[in-house]
Amino acid sequence: MTNSPKPDQQSPYTNNGGRPRSYDVPTWRKVAYYGGAVLQGVGLVMFFSVFFIGFSAFSGIGTSDTGQDIGRMFRSFPVSLVGFILIGIGQWIRRVGKEGLAGSGVVLSPQGEARDAEPWKRSEGAQDQMRLEEVPTLQTALGGSSKPAGAPAEVVRLRCRSCGYLETEDATFCSQCGQPI
Template identity: 35%
Template sequence: MTKQISSERKTAYYIGMGLMILGGLMFASTFVTFILNFGNFNNFESNAKSGMLRAFGGMALLIIGGIVRGVGALGVAGSGVKLDPQQAKEELEPYSRMAGGMIKDVLDESEISLGGKSEKIIMIKCQSCGKLNEEDSKFCQECGKSI
């Protein structure tokens, strides 16, 4: 394994991890503040507001940090940030070919059954009684006259 992780990716990994820790601390601090101020309702509203802000900020930092860390750990293409349509197409080709083959088989089968039905549909009307007889029949099934 000579695959080297670039310094940019290492930096991204540590920045992401730092953001996650910061976000986690911010998120946790809202609970600490809540516990410390428990029972103190003098400035409950402002405390709740700042707590909410920190909780959301902390969550946002956790999410952003997680993404940055993932990019650093897996690389831009590996983490799914940079999509390669050509590569994805090549990977999917055997499946689409298989699906195409299946569709072709179904079409072939339906053609065969349709062909069989259409042969039976061809009937000859008897000149004297009007009964429909099969194409290859020599005599009418109803009255027995030759067709």
């Protein structure tokens, strides 16, 4: 007797439309995300360069070069504008890298959006699971339980009709033989 489930009892997660399930973010999305961050950094440096030139011009007020420094500050405004545009482009590229082409709205495909959002949804699911695991602890801390803090929680188990294994009450299938409980 094998312990593998029958074909009609397989998990819905075993078939992913004929392609292997990948939980990692693709490399191109990582490159886009971090490349967008670099582009934003370059844009910030370019944008604030005008202010740096202006402050350096006004710090030496008694020198004869002050007028030339102020003129240089006004001539560098196009650099600041290009920096501002690079910040926006970098933010957009980071968004595409984070949410994928369909998730960020570049490609209008609900199926693609669900596929692109899978790594983020899995992470949200893990966070929700952690929150749910903390609920009994919170109830105990708030005085919702009459048991002492060190007492083990009561566990209800059901016996499998096929093999006799004691399974938790929320199980649908026996983890020993795979038969329905």
